[in-house]
Amino acid sequence: MAMNIEEFRQTAHEFVDWMADYLENIETYPVKSQVKPGEVMRKLPQQPPQQGEETGDIMRDFRSIILPGITHWQSPNFFAYFNANASYPSVLAEMLTATLGAQCMIWETSPAAAELEELMMEWLKQMMGLPADWHGVIHDTASAATLIAILSAREKYSNFQVNEKGFGNYENFRVYCSTETHSSIDKAVKIAGIGRANLVKVDVDDALRLKPHALQQAIEKDLAEGKRPLCAIATLGTTGTTAIDPVKEMAEICRKYDLWLHVDAAHAGTALVLPEYRWMMEGAEMVDSFVFNPHKWMFTNFDCSAYFVKDKGQLIRTFEILPEYLKTQSQGKVNDYRDWGIALGRRFRALKLWFVIRNFGVEGIREKLRFHLSLAQGLKEQIEAHPEFEIMAPLTVNLVCFRYRPQGMEEGETLNALNQQLNQKLNASGKIYLTHTKVRGQYILRMVLGQTYLSREHVQKAWQRIQETAKTMRW
Numbered sequence: 001m002a003m004n005i006e007e008f009r010q011t012a013h014e015f016v017d018w019m020a021d022y023l024e025n026i027e028t029y030p031v032k033s034q035v036k037p038g039e040v041m042r043k044l045p046q047q048p049p050q051q052g053e054e055t056g057d058i059m060r061d062f063r064s065i066i067l068p069g070i071t072h073w074q075s076p077n078f079f080a081y082f083n084a085n086a087s088y089p090s091v092l093a094e095m096l097t098a099t100l101g102a103q104c105m106i107w108e109t110s111p112a113a114a115e116l117e118e119l120m121m122e123w124l125k126q127m128m129g130l131p132a133d134w135h136g137v138i139h140d141t142a143s144a145a146t147l148i149a150i151l152s153a154r155e156k157y158s159n160f161q162v163n164e165k166g167f168g169n170y171e172n173f174r175v176y177c178s179t180e181t182h183s184s185i186d187k188a189v190k191i192a193g194i195g196r197a198n199l200v201k202v203d204v205d206d207a208l209r210l211k212p213h214a215l216q217q218a219i220e221k222d223l224a225e226g227k228r229p230l231c232a233i234a235t236l237g238t239t240g241t242t243a244i245d246p247v248k249e250m251a252e253i254c255r256k257y258d259l260w261l262h263v264d265a266a267h268a269g270t271a272l273v274l275p276e277y278r279w280m281m282e283g284a285e286m287v288d289s290f291v292f293n294p295h296k297w298m299f300t301n302f303d304c305s306a307y308f309v310k311d312k313g314q315l316i317r318t319f320e321i322l323p324e325y326l327k328t329q330s331q332g333k334v335n336d337y338r339d340w341g342i343a344l345g346r347r348f349r350a351l352k353l354w355f356v357i358r359n360f361g362v363e364g365i366r367e368k369l370r371f372h373l374s375l376a377q378g379l380k381e382q383i384e385a386h387p388e389f390e391i392m393a394p395l396t397v398n399l400v401c402f403r404y405r406p407q408g409m410e411e412g413e414t415l416n417a418l419n420q421q422l423n424q425k426l427n428a429s430g431k432i433y434l435t436h437t438k439v440r441g442q443y444i445l446r447m448v449l450g451q452t453y454l455s456r457e458h459v460q461k462a463w464q465r466i467q468e469t470a471k472t473m474r475w
């Protein structure tokens with residue numbers, strides 16, 4: 001029953017109609033999937049079919065079994081985590097990418113993919129005011145990019161000896177980040193062989209930003225004990241509360257003690273498209289590597305993570321391999337991106353970014369970002385004005401952190417439990433989806449205002465629902 005080209009054409013048209021219907025009616029689905037563990041699995045046959053099946057039958061099961069187990073990340077009522085945004089041009093480009101099915105490991109395996117990737121990284125640099133001498137490459141995730149940064153630092157400061165011989169006497173490297181940084185840093189030091197015990201979590205200030213003075217003290221203490229400070233990570237937009245670490249001060253310290261400085265701007269980096277947010281990257285010329293995810297807030301569907309380095313030769317030297325079967329005539333004249341990261345095989349990710357940037361235009365992207373930022377500001381003011389809600393962290397970009405606090409309720413576990421229940425109740429409604437974090441032991445709700453097709457009405461309705469649901473809470 002294998003499909004032929006005519007059936008493919010017909011089915012593809014039907015699917016496109018389904019896609020447009022889905023996106024048009026996305027608000028009719030519960031935002032957060034309401035299925036129980038194992039529920040999807042139980043509805044599916046446990047053995048693969050021996051004979052081919054009709055796509056119509058597969059599609060029927062997709063609708064009735066798979067879809068209920070999907071959380072609708074493209075819903076404008078999705079306020080959880082950080083967004084993983086798609087947009088119409090991005091989805092269209094992804095269809096083309098799948099159709100071409102090109103494996104873009106080196107320039108020769110699809111020259112246009114390599115050259116478009118190079119160009120898109122140049123465009124992003126211009127759009128975001130990043131240093132002109134940086135070199136960019138697209139990775140799958142910020143986690144992978146941060147691992148690549150730490151591996152690059154490890155090789156630079158071991159004179160490429162760890163790559164060749166293992167750690168030998170390079171075993172006391174130290175990495176620094178704030179207590180608020182993303183778990184991908186912990187994962188990266190584990191994988192890079194540095195060890196979690198050598199990840200130093202530096203204290204933060206009242207706004208949850210890394211304290212430069214505490215960083216300097218930690219480095220000096222380690223030096224006094226004969227350890228080797230290797231790398232520091234600054235976060236622009238921490239995952240908990242979007243705190244913005246002081247890049248310039250950190251960069252000066254890294255320069256003084258000769259450390260690699262990596263900037264993790266996974267979510268908030270997109271705001272650099274706005275000139276009024278460029279202050280976040282003051283000191284950029286002293287930064288060694290930088291990552292942000294167009295797949296979070298730049299309307300380009302997952303996966304698309306933009307990684308920039310100052311020293312391209314050093315990056316390539318860390319990752320390059322050259323078996324006979326990959327030798328080409330164009331070697332050295334073009335970018336062979338397999339040497340810029342971990343995987344050999346690479347998807348053609350630049351295409352969707354090209355479609356997005358061209359279709360929105362830089363001004364179109366700016367307009368949407370400013371709109372999201374103004375929605376966040378407006379919501380923050382409404383929450384502040386409410387006697388039984390409070391803002392729990394400074395608003396830096398488009399994440400509002402708050403909690404419900406009935407009049408007279410003391411700080412403590414009851415208050416935490418109340419907010420946890422509120423969160424669960426809201427999510428169980430299927431109407432909106434929010435997630436939480438804890439700051440200094442306090443349970444707080446996070447509301448991210450960044451979905452591509454979010455409107456003022458969505459935010460107002462959500463805020464209304466939060467207030468009404470809170471009123472029904474008992475403790």
Ligand SMILES: *Cc1c(COP(=O)(O)O)cnc(C)c1O
Binds near residue numbers: 082140142182267305
């Ligand atoms: C989301 C996030 C990450 C991880 O991004 P992936 O692309 O999923 O690996 C890393 N750092 C920060 C600050 C984030 O917000």
